[in-house]
Amino acid sequence: VAPVFVLLEYVTLKKMREIVGWPDGGGDGIFSPGGAISNMYAMLLARFKVFPEVKEKGMSSVPRLAAFTSEHGHFSIKKGAAALGIGTESVICIKADQTGKMIPADLERKIIEAKQMGFVPFFVSATAGTTVYGAFDPLIAVSDICKKYNIWMHVDGAWGGSLLMSRRHRWKLDGVDRANSV
Secondary structure: OHHHHHHHHHHHHHHHHHHHOOHHHOOOOOOOOOHHHHHHHHHHHHHHHHOOOHHHHOHHHOOOEEEEEEOOOOOHHHHHHHHOOOOHHHEEEEOEOOOOOEOHHHHHHHHHHHHHOOOEEEEEEEEEOOOOOOOEOOHHHHHHHHHHHOOEEEEEOOOOHHHHHOOOOHHHHOOHHHOOEO
């Protein structure tokens, strides 16, 4: 039965990438048991993209990395940083506005500060539906900043990503197609 499940996974993930808005459903994907492990996989991919040598040489071969997420982002970002050897102190929390959305100007300011302190910013996790407020970070603005500084953009859609299927509420995820991972 394995070939049937492999084919089903391929077709389903391609359709999901099309729904995200990636051209022709391009990219790759994997089923995972939940949002926490999905966020860690995204961080793993981002680290490998910037420093592929970490696979063979380990964390001692790379400079001190910095990851960014909203102060209302999911705890799994710090948990993933701990598991991957990046360290929880390397996860920098970005201020949120009164509605719980990440403030892009604070993101850019903290990226610049991290670089000045010798960190290599490599990962930003934006949230599509925070667990506290249900807030959707401004994905287009976050994407512009990530592109400017050549940083991997991840969208944690564990809570609100399903709105991609809604004609009425899909707009809340405008810019998700610009992410490196969802």
